[in-house]
Ligand SMILES: NC(=O)C1=CN([C@@H]2O[C@H](COP(=O)(O)OP(=O)(O)OC[C@H]3O[C@@H](n4cnc5c(N)ncnc54)[C@H](O)[C@@H]3O)[C@@H](O)[C@H]2O)[C@@H](O)CC1
């Protein structure tokens with residue numbers, strides 16, 4: 001399955017190119033699309049006695065006319081409700097002509113108890129909020145709890161952003177064409193789509209290759225080629241060394257969670273750098289993880305000078321303030337010297353992000369230097385607003401657009417966390433994660449994620465791919481553990497989700 005996600009504009013280009021190159025013309029693609037929808041209705045709702053098909057004036061409606069005809073030919077009672085009429089000479093007008101049913105105005109729509117609804121009002125062409133008859137239909141269908149099969153997208157959901165314009169249908173199944181769109185994976189769109197089916201309607205993959213941009217669904221094929229594979233004759237330092245900074249005596253747990261996660265992600269050695277007054281408490285809870293006192297910038301400089309650690313995590317439980325800022329800037333500034341020894345990256349999380357709320361520019365400038373180690377920022381929504389207030393305030397940008405803009409501004413890989421985590425690189429590559437589980441919303445979960453990223457970067461995985469892989473592994477571990485999950489469980493669950501990546505080329 002393709003991992004590229006096409007925006008509605010890219011999909012419109014794909015339609016045009018496909019029509020020009022064949023083998024199907026516009027009405028041919030529409031007939032394929034409508035048939036795919038009818039097949040899903042018949043397969044998913046074999047006992048349906050009545051199907052109510054709602055059609056809009058554009059090509060989404062065209063797909064609906066085709067589906068209505070095929071469903072009626074299959075012997076099901078079909079009623080058709082139209083908002084507007086297709087433009088003369090359009091493919092949708094041909095589909096409407098070929099449909100033997102007479103449409104009633106959507107204004108007169110009544111939801112029939114027990115009916116299945118095909119929503120073919122608006123798809124990729126949604127251009128304004130749902131209102132009037134369409135919004136009324138949403139209310140009636142929702143009140144009667146009718147099962148909805150959405151064509152391309154639930155009407156009202158933006159294919160670009162996943163946002164709801166006005167109101168939107170909640171579908172049991174959504175049938176989209178050729179490949180997924182960002183709005184199918186970003187919330188609330190993902191939730192409103194129900195089960196998502198991607199139907200092949202005869203658009204050649206060469207056409208999709210031509211139009212596809214740099215947005216992907218985050219799955220193992222996106223990064224498996226560069227996932228670390230230890231050589232037979234490797235030793236621990238060749239597997240990378242991750243350094244995790246601990247907070248003071250009462251906030252050390254977060255760093256240990258990160259450290260364990262980095263080790264479980266495959267880093268050959270992991271050290272917790274701890275303030276002197278927290279050494280005892282850290283020592284009491286560490287076994288394979290090493291421990292070293294780092295109290296101030298001089299001791300940090302000594303560590304950096306040795307050039308052992310190739311990836312760092314700074315932030316979990318660290319405390320917000322000058323020390324966090326100074327440490328982060330020192331690591332980013334040491335890049336040139338460290339590069340020889342192999343320093344690859346700094347994962348700045350939690351307090352490490354918040355510490356720069358009043359001076360984000362210092363961080364971004366430090367990360368912009370050519371020799372600086374890669375910077376990975378892992379903000380959840382609140383932290384994102386603190387670091388990128390202007391970008392966060394842009395209502396017209398999707399979560400994907402915001403992550404992309406932030407990555408460019410910060411010269412950093414951004415992991416914009418949430419139930420629909422987006423990962424963006426400064427070069428414009430963006431991935432949307434879709435295997436998340438609500439069980440991951442628990443204290444310490446983010447510390448584990450930061451540790452996995454660092455563990456992978458320490459093994460020389462490129463930072464964007466490391467971030468994508470970490471988000472996927474973290475989510476997969478969370479999904480497998482399920483209810484009752486606490487953050488401590490996540491590192492221990494990693495071997496189970498990593499092993500299949502080595503065994504099967506099709507895992508995930
Ligand atoms: N030949 C093609 O281009 C193909 C297109 N396909 C279908 O075509 C769809 C896209 O078609 P279109 O670009 O015609 O777009 P739509 O059919 O999604 O909507 C466009 C029409 O709806 C109106 N509209 C949009 N939002 C509205 C709102 N909130 N209230 C009232 N009116 C609104 C627009 O003014 C326009 O007339 C896809 O979603 C897919 O279902 C498929 O049939 C595959 C082939």
Ligand SMILES: [K+]
Pocket residue numbers: 060119120121122123150151152153154155
């Ligand atoms: K629709």
